[in-house]
Amino acid sequence: MTSNLPAYGPLPTSGGTVGFIGIRAQGREGARENTGNFLHGYAARHILGSYSDAVTGDLGEADVERIRASFTHLAVVVATTIAVNREGGSKHDHLASIIQRLGLPVVVFGLGAQASLRQTVKEAVVAPSTLHLLRVLSDHSPSIAVRGEFTADLCQHLGIRNVEVIGCQSCFLSCRPDFRFPALSGVPELARSIVNFTRPSQELPLLQASLAAGATVIGQSSHFEYELKRHPPVESTEDLPEETCALISAGMQGLLRKGHLSLPAYQDWIKARFHQFYRMEDWFAFLSQGFDFTIGTRFHGNMTSVQAGIPALWVVHDMRTREFCDLMGLPNVRLPEVQAGKPLAQLVEENFDTSAFHRRYPENYARFHAYLTRHGVAHRLAPPVTVAAE
Numbered sequence: 001m002t003s004n005l006p007a008y009g010p011l012p013t014s015g016g017t018v019g020f021i022g023i024r025a026q027g028r029e030g031a032r033e034n035t036g037n038f039l040h041g042y043a044a045r046h047i048l049g050s051y052s053d054a055v056t057g058d059l060g061e062a063d064v065e066r067i068r069a070s071f072t073h074l075a076v077v078v079a080t081t082i083a084v085n086r087e088g089g090s091k092h093d094h095l096a097s098i099i100q101r102l103g104l105p106v107v108v109f110g111l112g113a114q115a116s117l118r119q120t121v122k123e124a125v126v127a128p129s130t131l132h133l134l135r136v137l138s139d140h141s142p143s144i145a146v147r148g149e150f151t152a153d154l155c156q157h158l159g160i161r162n163v164e165v166i167g168c169q170s171c172f173l174s175c176r177p178d179f180r181f182p183a184l185s186g187v188p189e190l191a192r193s194i195v196n197f198t199r200p201s202q203e204l205p206l207l208q209a210s211l212a213a214g215a216t217v218i219g220q221s222s223h224f225e226y227e228l229k230r231h232p233p234v235e236s237t238e239d240l241p242e243e244t245c246a247l248i249s250a251g252m253q254g255l256l257r258k259g260h261l262s263l264p265a266y267q268d269w270i271k272a273r274f275h276q277f278y279r280m281e282d283w284f285a286f287l288s289q290g291f292d293f294t295i296g297t298r299f300h301g302n303m304t305s306v307q308a309g310i311p312a313l314w315v316v317h318d319m320r321t322r323e324f325c326d327l328m329g330l331p332n333v334r335l336p337e338v339q340a341g342k343p344l345a346q347l348v349e350e351n352f353d354t355s356a357f358h359r360r361y362p363e364n365y366a367r368f369h370a371y372l373t374r375h376g377v378a379h380r381l382a383p384p385v386t387v388a389a390e
Contacts, residue, residue, distance in 0.1 A: 016071070016072025016073050016376055016377055016378070017050070017051075017052075017070065017071050017072050017073070018048055018050070018051045018052075018071060018072070018073045018074075018075045018107070018377055019051070019052055019053070019054030019067060019070065019071035019073070019074055019075070019104075020041075020044070020045060020051055020052070020053050020054060020074075020075045020076075020077065021053075021054050021074055021075070021076055021077075021095070021098065022041070022075075022076045022077040022078050022095070022109075023037045023038075023040050023041040023077040023078065023079060024038065024041050024053070025038055025041040025042040025045050025280065026038055026041075026042070026278055026279045026280065027278045028278065029278050030226065030278075031278065032223050033221070034079075034220050034221045035219070035220050035221070035276055035277055035278055036220035036221075036298055036299070036300035036301055036304075037079050037300065038277075038278070038279070038280055038283075039170050039173075039280060039283075039300040039303060039304050040077060040079055040109070040110055040168065040169075040170060040300060041077050042170075042280040043168075043169045043170040043172070043173045044075060044077050044109040044110075044169050046173060046175075046380070047169055047172060047173070047175060047372075047379055047380055047381060048075065048372075048377060048378070048379050048380070049378070049379065049380045050378060051075065052070070052071070054067055054070075054071065054074065055067070059098065059101060064101050064102060067102055067104075068102060068103070068104065071104060072104065072105070072376070073104055073105050073106070073107055073375070073376070073377055074099065074102060074104045074105070074106045074107070074140075075106075075107045075109065075377075076095075076099070076106050076107070076108050076109065076137065077109045077110060078108065078109070078110055078111050078112075079110055079112060080112050080113065080114035080320055081111055081112065081113075081130065081133070082111070082112065082113040082114065082126055082130055082134070082151065082154065082155075083113075083114050083126065083127065083130065084113055084114060084115035084119055084124045084125070084126060084154070084319075085115070085119070085123075085124065085125050086114075087127075090129070092127070092129040092130050092132065092133040093129045093132060093133070095133055096129075096132050096133045096136040099136050099137070099140055100136055100140075103140075104140070105140060105141065105142075105375070105376070106137060106140040106141045107141070107145075107372070107375045107377055108137055108141055108144045108145050109145060109169050110145065110147060110166075110168050110169060111137070111144055111145060111146045111147065111151065111155075111163075112146065112147035112148070112151050112320050112323075113147075113150060113151045113154050113319065113320065114318070114319070114320055115150070115318065115319040115320070116318060116319065117316075117317075117318060117319055117322060119150075119319055121150070121153045121154050121157045122157070124154055124157065126154075126158065131158055134155065134158060134160045135159075135160065137160075138160050138161070138162055141162070141375070142162065142374060142375060143162045143163065143164040143371065143374070144160070144162060144163045144164065145164055145166035145368075145371055146163050146164065146165055146166065147165075147166075147167060147168060147320065147323055147324060147327075148165060148167065148320075148322075148323025148324055148326060148327045149165060149323055149326070149327065150319050150322075150323045151163075151165075151323060152164075152165050164367075164371060165327060165367075166364075166367060166368050166371055167324065167327045167328055167364055167368070168299070168300075168303070168324060168328075169368065170300060170303045170304075170307070171303065171328055171361075171364070172364075172365055172368055172381065173307045174307065175380045175381050175382055176382055177362060177365050177366070177369075177381075177382055177383070177384050177385040178385060179361060179365075180358065181306065181311070181331075181354040181357045181358065182306060182309050182310055182311040182312075183311065183354070184293075184311050184348070184352065185292070186292075187345050187348070188292035188293035188311075188344060188345070188348060189213070189292055189344075190209060190210055190213035190214075190215045190344050191213045191214050191215060192291055192292040192293075193215050193216070193291055193292045193293040193294065193295065193344065194215065194216045194217070194218055194287075194291050194293070194294040194295075194296075194301075194305060194310070195207075195210045195215045195216070195217050195218075195294070195295055195296050196217065196218050196219070196220065196294070196295075196296030196297065196298040196301040196302070197217070197222075197296060197297060197298070198296075198297040198298060198317060199249070199251055199297075199317075200249075200251060200252055200255065201249075201251030201252065201254055201255055202251070202317070202335065202339070203296075203297065203315070203335070203338060203339070204255065204260060204339075205338060205339060205340070205341035205342075206295070206296075206315075206338050207261075208260070208261075209341075209343065209344070211261075211265065211266065211269045214269070214272070214273060215273065216273050216275070216291065217269075217270075217273055217274050217275075218274075218275050218276065218277070218283075218301055219274060219275070219276040220276070220298050220300070220301055222274070222276055223247045224244065224247035224248050224249070224252065225270050225274050225276070226274075226276050227244045227247060228240075228244070228266075228267055228270050228271075229267075229270050229271050229274050231244065231267075233264065233267060233268075234263060234264070234267060235263070235264060236263060237253075237256065237263065280304075283304055284304070284307075284308055287304070287305060287308040287310060288308065291305070291310050292310075293310065293311055293312065293313070293344070293348070294306075294310055294311070294312040294313070295312065295313045295315065295344065295347070296314075296315055297314075297315045297316075297317045297321065297335070299314065299320070299321055299324055302314050302330075311331075311352070312331070313331050313332065313333055313347065313348060313351060313352055314330050314331065314332040314333070315332070315333055315334075315335055315338050316332050316333065316334050316335060317335040327360075327364070328357060328360065328361075328364060329354075329355075329356030329357040329358075329359060329360040329361070330356075330357055331351060331352045331353055331354055331357070332351065333347050333350075333351040337350075337351070362384065362385055365381075365384055365385075366384035366385075368381070369381045369383070369384050
């Protein structure tokens, strides 16, 4: 059980000084990490505007006192922190220890659960270290921002009561209460569109169609493709270095072995059309050249396009994507429709609907604005729009 007394002092009333820990806003070129999370970290920092990144390695007592003297809050940017019925939480005890030692009020951004679409809250099991972190976050925050209803219900089931469904701050990157989802300018063509994938073996029809059309592909954890783009032309995986072969997923190995993909053709496409960005400024600059559309399973990949003015369609394949789309009203299509081989034009015609987004956005924005204000941090969000009752 969490304590009834907060583990921090009074919150500032006029905006404090914020030190960020957790997910960063950029990474080292070529690092083996999910680059989509950089939008997550970038958006939180952009929205607060004034911040510093707190150093949270091995902290001595002098470090603890320096950080406590420098900041009024910790901003903790997390993503799929709660791994359900799987291994996870290896770094959670360390993060919890840092938060406890610093004893500062915490502003949580984007806490979410990773689970299959069939997962129920009742049967969910999480690692003890993850539960410990959740309790520490709860003790150090008036309320914890979570991604959607499933994560909120799971936290309640685990005894974490002070949760608030906020979604993802990347949706509010514009800092505008009147943000509009980008509109279609005609029937999108794959050749002028962006695609992204999580498990290519499960998204094969879209992958094959994208390769044939020469679509642009933006990776997030596509470390094999990142290296393949830089390697001289090859005929088979035997021509690749051992360290590159180790990056090939079991699903991709199956596609190559069964002949669903030709490695030479795949490499040609990757060399010509693949990109993976480690700075959001570079990502947004690339998108500014203009594209018809974005489609794929990557939440932040699609949201980056939307914030750059490119319409997008989310392919829902797991619980985290579904709860995001349900809360935000994002245009989405279920994975089986993609697996059925429907062409992009048909997927868009049958599933691209922005009415739910525009209906829900003012309330979602106002809730996020209130969340930050209640935590006592200064931010750059414009005041919410007051919607007159009908």
